Amino acid sequence: KAGVTQTPRYLIKTRGQQVTLSCSPISGHRSVSWYQQTPGQGLQFLFEYFSETQRNKGNFPGRFSGRQFSNSRSEMNVSTLELGDSALYLCASSPTGGWGYNEQFFGPGTRLTVL
Amino acid sequence: DQQVKQNSPSLSVQEGRISILNCDYTNSMFDYFLWYKKYPAEGPTFLISISSIKDKNEDGRFTVFLNKSAKHLSLHIVPSQPGDSAVYFCAASVKGSSNTGKLIFGQGTTLQVKP
Numbered sequence: 296k297a298g299v300t301q302t303p304r305y306l307i308k309t310r311g312q313q314v315t316l317s318c319s320p321i322s323g324h325r326s327v328s329w330y331q332q333t334p335g336q337g338l339q340f341l342f343e344y345f346s347e348t349q350r351n352k353g354n355f356p357g358r359f360s361g362r363q364f365s366n367s368r369s370e371m372n373v374s375t376l377e378l379g380d381s382a383l384y385l386c387a388s389s390p391t392g393g394w395g396y397n398e399q400f401f402g403p404g405t406r407l408t409v410l
Numbered sequence: 411d412q413q414v415k416q417n418s419p420s421l422s423v424q425e426g427r428i429s430i431l432n433c434d435y436t437n438s439m440f441d442y443f444l445w446y447k448k449y450p451a452e453g454p455t456f457l458i459s460i461s462s463i464k465d466k467n468e469d470g471r472f473t474v475f476l477n478k479s480a481k482h483l484s485l486h487i488v489p490s491q492p493g494d495s496a497v498y499f500c501a502a503s504v505k506g507s508s509n510t511g512k513l514i515f516g517q518g519t520t521l522q523v524k525p
Contacts, residue, residue, distance in 0.1 A: 328512065340512045340513065350511060353512070401453030403453045
């Protein structure tokens with residue numbers, strides 16, 4: 296079974312621009328979570344999608360948004376980029392998400408650099 | 411507020427010996443705990459998990475111990491191998507509709523296993 300894939304792997308943007316990152320979960324997994332990893336804050340939860348609905352959201356500004364498609368693929372968007380948005384963005388999938396106890400399986404991440 | 415803490419940023423052990431990685435948490439609502447391993451330029455890889463109704467879970471060379479009264483868990487790797495050298499993250503979650511898909515991570519411990 297193929298793992299979680301994320302595209303692109305690397306991205307360089309300038310302040311004020313917007314960016315869209317893509318994630319394809321493991322086949323059959325319906326829950327997709329997004330995380331931001333920075334040296335100072337570690338891994339922080341952004342949001343989770345299940346069956347095309349956002350079920351949970353972390354403490355990030357509204358510039359961070361996402362969506363999920365009917366095939367469970369997900370995208371996240373960051374508008375009006377700031378220097379502090381430079382980070383590794385990780386996507387993780389699990390069969391059902393938090394209702395039961397499911398491990399999350401992570402993709403390789405997208406390294407975003409904002410100049 | 412750091413709800414999950416890994417107080418040792420790094421650990422160095424000799425090949426063949428035991429590696430013990432520690433994690434403390436403050437939120438008594440956490441009821442599921444996971445350990446992940448992360449190599450540079452890759453996403454975290456799931457290692458082992460434990461529910462709060464257990465105090466030990468074993469999988470090959472990896473054993474996780476949970477001490478609920480002390481709000482402490484540890485990961486034992488026996489015997490340690492050079493390929494185990496990586497960053498190890500402890501993560502925790504709470505079951506329930508408002509917590510779906512959300513893992514709270516510690517800051518990580520870098521393990522170096524010397525040949």
